[in-house]
Amino acid sequence: MTLPLYGTASQSAGFSSDKARSVLRLRSVDSAAERHVADFALARTPADIRRAIEADWPSILVVSDGSTDLPGQFTGQLVAVSPKYDYLADGDVIGFDHVSRKFRTLYRRNSAHNSFLVTERCNNYCLMCSQPPKDVDDRWILSEIKESLPLVDPATRGLTFTGGETLSDWEDFIAVLKECRDWLPETAIQVLTNGRAFADSRIVDAWKEIGHPNLMAAIPVYSAVDHVHDHVVQAKGAFDETILGILKLKDRGQRVEIRVVLHALTAPIIEDTGRWLARNVPFVDHVALMGLENTGFAIANDAMLWMDPVDYGDGLARAVDYLSAAGINVSVYNLPKCVLPKSVWPHALQSISDWKNGFVEECDGCDEKNACSGFFTTGRPRFSRGIRAITS
Amino acid sequence: MARFLSPETFRTATEDLSLLPFNFERTGANQYLVANMVGDFIRLTEDELSRLVDLRVRPGDGLYEKAYAAHLVSGANQKAQRQLLAARLRSRMSFLQQSTPLHIFVVTLRCEHSCPYCQVSRQSTDRSRFDMSEETAMRALDIAFASPTSRIKIEFQGGEPLLNFPLIRKIVAAAKQRSGKKLDFVIASNLALLDDAVLEFCKENNVLLSTSLDGPADLHNKNRPRPGANSHELAVAGIRRAREVLGPDWVGALMTTTEASLDRVDEIIDEYLQLGLDGIFLRPLSPFGFAIKTKQFAKYDAQKWLAFYERGLRRVLEINRQGTPFREFYATLLLTRMLSDRPIGYVDLRSPAGAGLGALVYNYDGSVFASDEGRMLAETGDDAFRLGHVERDSYNSLILSDKLIGAISSSLTQCAPECSTCVYESHCGADPVYHHATQGDALGIKPLSAFCARQKGIMGLLLDILENSPEDAAILRRWAAA
Ligand code: SF4
Numbered sequence: 001m002t003l004p005l006y007g008t009a010s011q012s013a014g015f016s017s018d019k020a021r022s023v024l025r026l027r028s029v030d031s032a033a034e035r036h037v038a039d040f041a042l043a044r045t046p047a048d049i050r051r052a053i054e055a056d057w058p059s060i061l062v063v064s065d066g067s068t069d070l071p072g073q074f075t076g077q078l079v080a081v082s083p084k085y086d087y088l089a090d091g092d093v094i095g096f097d098h099v100s101r102k103f104r105t106l107y108r109r110n111s112a113h114n115s116f117l118v119t120e121r122c123n124n125y126c127l128m129c130s131q132p133p134k135d136v137d138d139r140w141i142l143s144e145i146k147e148s149l150p151l152v153d154p155a156t157r158g159l160t161f162t163g164g165e166t167l168s169d170w171e172d173f174i175a176v177l178k179e180c181r182d183w184l185p186e187t188a189i190q191v192l193t194n195g196r197a198f199a200d201s202r203i204v205d206a207w208k209e210i211g212h213p214n215l216m217a218a219i220p221v222y223s224a225v226d227h228v229h230d231h232v233v234q235a236k237g238a239f240d241e242t243i244l245g246i247l248k249l250k251d252r253g254q255r256v257e258i259r260v261v262l263h264a265l266t267a268p269i270i271e272d273t274g275r276w277l278a279r280n281v282p283f284v285d286h287v288a289l290m291g292l293e294n295t296g297f298a299i300a301n302d303a304m305l306w307m308d309p310v311d312y313g314d315g316l317a318r319a320v321d322y323l324s325a326a327g328i329n330v331s332v333y334n335l336p337k338c339v340l341p342k343s344v345w346p347h348a349l350q351s352i353s354d355w356k357n358g359f360v361e362e363c364d365g366c367d368e369k370n371a372c373s374g375f376f377t378t379g380r381p382r383f384s385r386g387i388r389a390i391t392s
Numbered sequence: 393m394a395r396f397l398s399p400e401t402f403r404t405a406t407e408d409l410s411l412l413p414f415n416f417e418r419t420g421a422n423q424y425l426v427a428n429m430v431g432d433f434i435r436l437t438e439d440e441l442s443r444l445v446d447l448r449v450r451p452g453d454g455l456y457e458k459a460y461a462a463h464l465v466s467g468a469n470q471k472a473q474r475q476l477l478a479a480r481l482r483s484r485m486s487f488l489q490q491s492t493p494l495h496i497f498v499v500t501l502r503c504e505h506s507c508p509y510c511q512v513s514r515q516s517t518d519r520s521r522f523d524m525s526e527e528t529a530m531r532a533l534d535i536a537f538a539s540p541t542s543r544i545k546i547e548f549q550g551g552e553p554l555l556n557f558p559l560i561r562k563i564v565a566a567a568k569q570r571s572g573k574k575l576d577f578v579i580a581s582n583l584a585l586l587d588d589a590v591l592e593f594c595k596e597n598n599v600l601l602s603t604s605l606d607g608p609a610d611l612h613n614k615n616r617p618r619p620g621a622n623s624h625e626l627a628v629a630g631i632r633r634a635r636e637v638l639g640p641d642w643v644g645a646l647m648t649t650t651e652a653s654l655d656r657v658d659e660i661i662d663e664y665l666q667l668g669l670d671g672i673f674l675r676p677l678s679p680f681g682f683a684i685k686t687k688q689f690a691k692y693d694a695q696k697w698l699a700f701y702e703r704g705l706r707r708v709l710e711i712n713r714q715g716t717p718f719r720e721f722y723a724t725l726l727l728t729r730m731l732s733d734r735p736i737g738y739v740d741l742r743s744p745a746g747a748g749l750g751a752l753v754y755n756y757d758g759s760v761f762a763s764d765e766g767r768m769l770a771e772t773g774d775d776a777f778r779l780g781h782v783e784r785d786s787y788n789s790l791i792l793s794d795k796l797i798g799a800i801s802s803s804l805t806q807c808a809p810e811c812s813t814c815v816y817e818s819h820c821g822a823d824p825v826y827h828h829a830t831q832g833d834a835l836g837i838k839p840l841s842a843f844c845a846r847q848k849g850i851m852g853l854l855l856d857i858l859e860n861s862p863e864d865a866a867i868l869r870r871w872a873a874a
């Protein structure tokens with residue numbers, strides 16, 4: 001199942017033209033929570049709409065397939081979207097463009113996988129990038145995130161910031177993280193970054209200044225050898241800056257996760273990479289070894305990148321051994337149990353975001369389905385020849 | 393559609409490469425063992441080594457990748473590898489931040505044993521001559537508390553320290569009254585005098601017991617004569633009783649190797665195993681004091697000892713393979729250095745040396761030594777490591793004494809001949825007291841040194857197992873794991 005997170009509203013009314021975009025939070029019609037100016041009553045039926053008006057809601061979002069008629073006395077704001085989006089629920093936050101009526105779901109309160117895209121710009125150009133970089137002025141996204149943060153439930157367990165390179169406008173982005181510290185101190189904040197910016201001491205110092213109690217920089221390292229990494233990320237000198245960045249972060253006591261995406265350029269050497277990480281940076285807080293999501297550039301480079309996980313399972317198992325022996329907390333993401341050696345199972349997590357996670361027919365008869373990552377439903381999924389229901 | 397660049401685009405030109413520091417040693421007709429600045433090992437063929445040294449390498453040729461991952465070569469303009477090496481070296485050497493964590497109090501020289509290899513003990517009942525006075529003990533405590541480290545271990549030795557148990561009580565109570573440092577206590581005793589009062593005291597004050605156990609009864613009793621010839625029986629009974637009352641982690645045993653031990657290593661190990669101990673420290677015979685005088689030391693050389701050690705290590709590995717976790721502690725220390733960057737300040741495995749910086753010894757008469765062996769040398773008339781006296785000296789005057797600075801600075805492996813280019817240097821140590829005792833010189837000529845021969849022998853053996861015996865290698869890696 002893939003949830004549609006983007007779309008165009010079928011109707012809208014009451015939005016002023018001196019502002020291009022708004023951030024809206026949905027509330028159930030009967031919600032007793034204190035109302036924020038950004039709150040919209042979430043109505044699914046004509047009866048809901050009536051109750052919302054009776055309850056004096058100044059703003060209403062309707063999920064319905066017909067056109068919505070509102071009583072003449074209603075002068076507030078209205079957005080109507082098709083039933084495709086009926087997953088929307090109390091506490092969710094969406095960004096809405098007044099003129100084009102385009103919207104994006106920014107935050108779903110019931111999901112464990114909320115992430116904010118910070119920018120599409122990047123100084124790497126990874127061969128398997130799932131979010132191919134675009135050189136556009138998208139600084140409005142940061143303002144939208146700033147507007148959203150006060151609307152996010154402070155009980156949210158985790159939030160991820162992703163890109164592009166999240167530190168492209170590092171000063172503005174660090175300001176956003178400071179807002180996270182103030183609004184969401186209980187939430188684990190994870191920032192996906194290529195880490196190169198941290199080679200600049202000013203930026204690591206600013207990062208340290210944020211002082212969020214649970215902030216982690218998740219940084220990819222693809223090889224122990226400079227040019228192999230640089231080729232994967234298509235940027236000469238990236239390896240040197242990334243490793244330097246990791247060292248500077250740890251030197252200042254900041255939390256760091258290392259991510260290795262596994263494909264035909266990185267998976268055959270994963271044992272070497274794992275041994276190197278274990279020996280050289282055992283002080284990182286987490287290492288994630290990740291199956292490839294076949295979308296974005298990964299589809300274009302399929303011939304160069306596809307490798308069946310069953311063909312690198314043994315090396316992966318040895319990498320996991322080296323890393324755990326060095327006392328590093330290590331996880332394997334995005335790879336189904338049946339393609340992994342058993343010794344790796346305890347490290348294999350259900351890591352795929354709920355909105356793009358699925359299983360295949362074979363999985364119906366499998367004992368491990370409840371503990372299995374399953375598959376990405378995005379892009380053009382490729383399936384291992386090792387998929388086999390596990391039965392005792 | 394996007395344009396992607398080829399792998400070649402990202403390769404540094406050969407003229408922009410530069411070598412990082414490394415040491416190497418020929419280990420076979422066409423084979424070299426190579427260690428980078430922090431002691432990670434790789435093997436290279438002769439051809440590979442000369443191509444590397446001449447920088448006839450090129451990214452993509454396989455050798456470059458091997459050498460780059462091992463921090464032997466870098467891009468001249470790159471910083472990350474150099475910073476990584478610096479960070480790792482800093483971690484490895486960070487034991488230096490804890491100056492003088494160990495303080496040994498020789499509370500009496502008297503002993504009821506008469507071991508032939510023992511350097512220092514006296515059979516005497518004359519308390520006034522051979523016991524430490526309370527005044528001396530309190531001055532020694534002042535010095536111990538003046539050391540910069542936040543945690544100190546106070547170890548009671550002898551002679552047989554339990555012969556002056558009242559003073560041990562006083563020192564522990566006085567130390568606990570002073571604030572500002574975390575404290576550990578150890579009593580090194582033959583346990584012949586262990587009784588309920590001692591056990592209760594240990595339990596109350598978290599005192600660890602460390603005893604001697606040389607192996608099976610006949611061997612142990614031959615090494616350790618006492619009236620009644622029951623040293624072994626008393627030690628074993630003491631270990632059992634102490635484990636019962638204090639818990640298994642609160643009593644340890646150390647063995648002394650003599651010539652009679654050399655072909656009995658399996659039996660010695662089994663003795664430890666049967667007692668439920670979690671490992672054994674296979675120690676060389678020390679060349680000090682009476683051991684030199686009685687020519688015990690000369691009776692076997694490093695090669696004989698290495699054969700003993702290898703046999704012992706293989707027996708220990710076999711025990712592990714059969715399912716019982718059991719360690720050899722010297723290998724554990726070396727492996728921790730070889731496979732991780734955790735700081736190991738163990739006295740024989742550090743440079744700058746552990747003399748004084750790692751431990752100070754307060755003799756019964758108030759004189760202060762840089763190491764326990766230094767005290768034993770003094771018994772044979774050699775005062776090279778006698779740093780001063782508790783009455784006249786402070787922590788600073790002892791640590792900054794010319795004797796100590798001379799011994800430590802002249803023995804640094806980082807710049808010593810032979811050591812500075814040795815492939816094992818990162819994991820080895822300076823032992824100025826040993827080399828002074830055997831060669832009359834704190835630095836020593838390493839090709840003539842049994843210490844050096846042992847270090848090279850053990851590390852070579854451990855590497856061989858790590859590389860060639862996967863099952864045993866997994867056991868060794870577990871020992872080194874955090
Ligand atoms: S059969 Fe399906 S559910 Fe079972 S392990 Fe494989 S992918 Fe997972």
Ligand code: SF4
Pocket residue numbers: 805810811812814815816817820821838843844845847848
């Ligand atoms: S003592 Fe021997 S083994 Fe140790 S560093 Fe010196 S030369 Fe190498």
